[in-house]
Amino acid sequence: MATLLDLKSIHKSYGAVQALNGVSLTVREGEVLAICGDNGAGKSTLIKIVSGAEAATSGQVFLRGKEVHFASPADALACGVATIYQDLALAPRLQVYQNIFMGAELTRATFIPFLRILDKKKMSQAAADYLGRLNIEIKDMKAPVASLSGGQRQAVAISRALRWQASLVIMDEPTAALGVRETAQVLDLIRQLHDQAVTIIIISHNMEDVVAVATRIVILKNGLKLGECLTENLTAAELSRMIALGDLGDRNIIRQTAVE
Amino acid sequence: MKCKKIGLARTAALMAVFFLTTTQAFAGDFKLGIVVTAMSSETHARTAHAAEETARKLGWDVTILDSQANVQKIVSNLENLAQAKVNAILVCMGKPVETEAGLAAVSKAGTPMISVMSGTSPHVMFDITVNEYEVGAEAALYLLGQLNYQGHILTQRYESHVGTRIRGKILDVVLAENLAVKVIGSHTMAKTKSWREDVRKGMEALLLQNQGKFQGIWASFDAQAFIIDDLLQAQGHKKGDIVMVSIDGGQETFRRIRDPNSLLTASVFIPFEAMGKKAVELMDQIVNKGDKKEELVTGPYLFLDALMIDKYNAPPEGEWPKM
Amino acid sequence: MTEKYQNFLRRYGTALGGLALFIFFAIAAENFLNPSNLLNVLKQISFLTILAIGFSFALTTSELDLSFATVGSLACVVAGGLIYHQFSPILAIAAGLFAGLAAGVINGLIVTRLKVPSLIGTLAVSSIATGVSFWITGGVAFVGRWADAFLFLGRGQLVGIPVLVFWTLIIAVFSLFVLKQTRIGIHMIFTGENDEAARLGGIPTQKMKVLGLSISGLTAGFTGVLLASTLSSADPTAADGFMLTAIAAVLLGMTMIEPGHPNVPGSLIGALTIGILSNGLILMGVEYYVQDIILGMIIIASVSVSASTITKAAFSV
């Protein structure tokens, strides 16, 4: 499989806090890569750098072999990298379709150049279509997001990635705070995306989920990459133990790169 | 929960409106509307209340409307009174040029209008006022006379109001003829809500800077003089050390002039109460008794006399000068 | 059924209250229903309404603008000063609008670049605007008989209806269109709703905040120009008095249509209610201070409903 994303020696510090200490990793096209690790390991920080929400202190990001510098989430989105954040980043009072198209509305031009009219009908239809592709039923595209269930909200957030026609979708703890049924629904969503040849990076503390959907796992600790392993024949318990011990043993398929 | 709160808030607001409106509606046959530029100004309020009192004695219904120093609000108050079809309107310390639109609306509705200390307008029968030029001259000459036409003075001016500006200009004229009296320090008050603080700071600096070098102080209106008086007293000055003259008059002014500790020497008393009273009496004569305006007042102005008050003629507590 | 009814009451209760007030005055206040009086009310609330709509744009992006009233005065003085000195009305109007817009942009930059909370930043700009107004005028209003073309802006009538009423309607309709139907509008709403989410979604939230405050400045500028024209004079405090009533109109508007959030129809009805109240009370001969007391109560009652939006705007950077 071709390499989609290549991170080289990413460092990130917040003042005195070293959140990332030189992480390098490769994401291949079509895979579902899970990033695991304890609280504060640097998972969210890493994906914020990929999604353009934060700038790395040093290091390089290559997308399809070309170096990129995302100054904002909008830059990343334009390159097909969409991120679904831990807190979903929705506006609860606003409607389903408005949230799906947040920042990327379908519009028509008016005689005033900067005043573009919203094409509400087209957006609602497209929104229903995206949700349909994810096998999610939300009847009213005009319902406020606040009235949806957790799983439905996750679907709204993921639909946004479809709207962007993203080739890489990053999800930060998509199943946190969800019930059993809704978690299953979200895992299903991820499989749907995977089937549509979308590359996915997922962060999760739920080992069952990771083992269920991921094809490969990267484990971080204290801003460093401990190693990588494949999910074939891996049990959730085994994965938990690896994270807790901070050692992948002979499951490790890559050596930790030297710390700069 | 929130729903309940909204309901509660609305009920409270509505109840308040109904309560307040039903308690004080127009009841009599003759309705007088008084439009005041700023009830927060003591002189405006004194004029309005004197007029109100006189009108109530005549059995009239009176509404005072405050414009909160907002020109547009003067206009809308006038327009609303015209719509209310009141029988007469009194404008206190108005601004006829700026509020021409409102005055025109009233005169179009045929409502007779008299103004007090406003200046003239074709829509108003006449303006009752004192001659500010004369008032300014009296204050200036009193001050210079007390100083025997020589020495140094400090001035506290206010240029954003017609009356006080005229007083200042007249002082300048008088000083231009009497070169032995020199202004060695002057502070101009800014037009802000915190003008008292402005006067206090400005004068405090001038007093310190010129300590012992001045014999007289001129203030453009009494409330400024009170602040300066307090500063001087705090600095240990005694009555007679310095001659301080101002303009407006009123119970607090008279009290200070009588007070052996105060530095306020004299003030030109402007008969605000008398003007308010006179306005209502003349309105009654013209509108209800059929007298002709021309027979009562010649020209656009009716001038009342202002009176120089110092310790020799200051009225006792609670009384007013005999004019 | 009851839920539907409750929801209806939540959205339109205040408007119904306004209607009740209207009916009350229609019965209790003589001359209230006169067409000339009703037009009078519409004309009088125009300044208030335009300022309120501008303020609600800023509030939509979750920023307070406490400078609009004095900025309005500044624009009034700028436009009036140019007219007074015989410049062309077009230039005077443009300069007045520009003064308002410039103040709004400065507000926006102070809030977004210098990270000063809008509660404080706009208050500071308000003070500066007052200072400049007094600097320009020396405290003395520009007065005179000004060009008819300029006076028409605020005093004219079209088919028997004051031009001011048309200005208000045009601005209200256009604002509603921008907020509800255009991309810029929804981007401003997203910015106010969830700043971080909007930013992550690729919306330039800082620019939207600058835009919200700029619109508030621009409408304040327009109000100032209208005031100069209506009054045929320019006083350095001409619009200062609208501060509290305009905010009250917006707050009252936030108790209806979209409860808890600034909205144009709500602001319009809010301003109308305040205008009716003031006019009705005067027609009934109620003393002046009653209006202030009621205005204060309206503000408290309204904010108790929409406190979260206001506090967010007031205290977030």
Ligand SMILES: Nc1ncnc2c1ncn2[C@@H]1O[C@H](COP(=O)(O)OP(=O)(O)OP(=O)(O)O)[C@@H](O)[C@H]1O
């Ligand atoms: N904006 C910030 N300012 C300062 N420190 C930060 C900031 N964001 C993250 N950090 C710090 O960087 C480190 C890594 O944080 P990060 O959020 O990436 O962890 P994480 O692996 O996502 O943890 P979790 O599983 O709890 O979400 C932590 O020590 C965190 O406190």
Ligand SMILES: [Mg+2]
């Ligand atoms: Mg995290």
